[in-house]
Structures are given as structure tokens and as C-alpha cells.
Amino acid sequence: MGLIVFLAVAFGLAWPIQVGLAVLARGAGLTGNPRLVVPAALLLMWPPAIGAYVARRVEGSGFRDAGLRWPAWPYLVLAWFGPALLTLASMALSLALYPLDMELPTLRSMLAQTGRQVPVPPEVLLVGQVIAGLTVGVLINSVFAFGEEFGWRGYLLPRLMARLGPWPGIILQGAVWGLWHGPLIILVSYNYPGHPPPYLAGVLLFTVFCILLGAIFAWLWLASDSVIPPTVAHAAFNAIAGLPLLLLKAVDPAVAGPLWSPVGWVVLGLAAAGLFAARNPVKPGA
Numbered sequence: 001m002g003l004i005v006f007l008a009v010a011f012g013l014a015w016p017i018q019v020g021l022a023v024l025a026r027g028a029g030l031t032g033n034p035r036l037v038v039p040a041a042l043l044l045m046w047p048p049a050i051g052a053y054v055a056r057r058v059e060g061s062g063f064r065d066a067g068l069r070w071p072a073w074p075y076l077v078l079a080w081f082g083p084a085l086l087t088l089a090s091m092a093l094s095l096a097l098y099p100l101d102m103e104l105p106t107l108r109s110m111l112a113q114t115g116r117q118v119p120v121p122p123e124v125l126l127v128g129q130v131i132a133g134l135t136v137g138v139l140i141n142s143v144f145a146f147g148e149e150f151g152w153r154g155y156l157l158p159r160l161m162a163r164l165g166p167w168p169g170i171i172l173q174g175a176v177w178g179l180w181h182g183p184l185i186i187l188v189s190y191n192y193p194g195h196p197p198p199y200l201a202g203v204l205l206f207t208v209f210c211i212l213l214g215a216i217f218a219w220l221w222l223a224s225d226s227v228i229p230p231t232v233a234h235a236a237f238n239a240i241a242g243l244p245l246l247l248l249k250a251v252d253p254a255v256a257g258p259l260w261s262p263v264g265w266v267v268l269g270l271a272a273a274g275l276f277a278a279r280n281p282v283k284p285g286a
Helices: 002-026 034-045 047-059 073-094 105-114 122-134 136-164 166-180 182-188 200-224 228-240 243-247 262-278
Strands: none
Touching: 002 034, 002 047, 002 136, 002 166, 002 182, 034 047, 034 136, 047 136, 073 122, 073 200, 073 228, 073 243, 073 262, 105 122, 105 243, 122 136, 122 228, 122 243, 136 166, 136 200, 136 228, 166 200, 182 200, 200 228, 200 262
């Protein structure tokens, strides 16, 4: 019963919000008004946490298995800087298909759309964004990322593993996470610019990505026995993951570039395999 309640709340709240954001984005209401970005992110990323809270109340299970404890510091370091390293690896592999473009046309176009004069060159702005993404951006994004991680890894993952077994549970929680993004991908080609909506193929692409990234986040949760490392990793990923879209010339993320591209899948798959080979926390006593 708890799982049904969780999914009903997580999807029932998030999907209407995603449809609303899609309508705003098409009318430039969201992109044209940066003040809407933070409240939109809060609205979108917290339904899984609300669903987990309600489901736990329905179950009467409490919060002992939610991972609300401080982890060992090596897991935090890995979670903080791992996404940046994976993003750079995906971008490096993608150079075989898309060269670097230091003219930064994508960033220049984004700045032009804001209609504001930026007092620094785009190159300086990009460096500043990377530095912020590796520092304060992780802290700020963690407020939003916790809303998802408390639900996906703190609630859904352990219950699916208990019912289906470790690996089926890990794979299914990633698939659910991917499908949860469906409306934005279909309606505005979320994360796949250049592909006109409705972009049904993007849902499949992003779901594969979420299964692979979800396995890494699952490892962080299981190995550390804490929801904080996957929260930090999720926040760090959101802060830096778009870098290949700014640096690679005419890159198509349905092909290469960011971690949610097929080239990125290779990087994530190898990283997940390496983590579980080094320490497999799904085995008793591991």
C-alpha cells in the first residue's frame, strides 16, 4: 500500500507541475523570468519527498530506514566531485564526434535571450559558473535534490530491493525516476534541444540514463547508509552536467556530449561497474 501511495503522490503532484512548466516554457514565461526558476524547482523536485513522507505515515514505518544520518566523509567527497569528473569524461569521449567551440555560441545565445547586458565576457562568466557549480552551487542545489533523493533512494529503492531483489530493485527505481520526467521531455524536449516535441524517444533515452545514474546514486546510498551522499551527488550533477552543451560545437545530446547521451551512458555504466566491483554493498557483509 505504501508504494502505491508514494507513486500516486510523487507522480500525481509532479506531472501536472511539469505540464504547467512546459506551457510556461513554450510561452517564454519561465525562461524569460529567472525569478520563477527557484520556486519552479522547489515545486518540481519535492513531490517525491512528500510522497515518501505520506507513504511512511500510511505504513507506520517511521524514518529509521530513510538514511537521515551523517555519512563518512569519503562518500561526501566522492559525491561532491564525482559528477564533474564523469561529465568531463563524457565530454572528452564526445570530442570524437563534436569538436570544442570556444566561441561559446550557446552561452552567447542564452545571454542574448535574457535581454540583459552582462558586464563580463562570456568566457569569464563560464569559468565563474564552473567554479560556482563546484562550490556554492552544490550547497544550493542540495535543497532541491534532497526532495528527490528522500523519495527515490530514501524510500523507493529499499522497498523495491526488498520485494524484487537487489539488482531488479536498483534497475526499476532508476526506470521509475526516468519516467517521472516524461511530460517535460515529451512536451518541450527537456534536455534534448533541437528535437521538436512531442519527443517520445527522449523519454527512452532519459530513462536509460536514469537507470545508470540511479545505480551510482543507489551505490552511494547503500555504501554510506545515508541519503546525504546521493543528495550531494544529485546536486553536484545538476550544477555541472550542462557544461558539454556549452563547449561542444553543435552537439546533439541524443548522440553525445552530456551524461544523458548514449556516449554518457558508457561513462556511467563503467563508473557504476567500477563502484560495485570495488565494494558491493548489496551483498550481506559487504
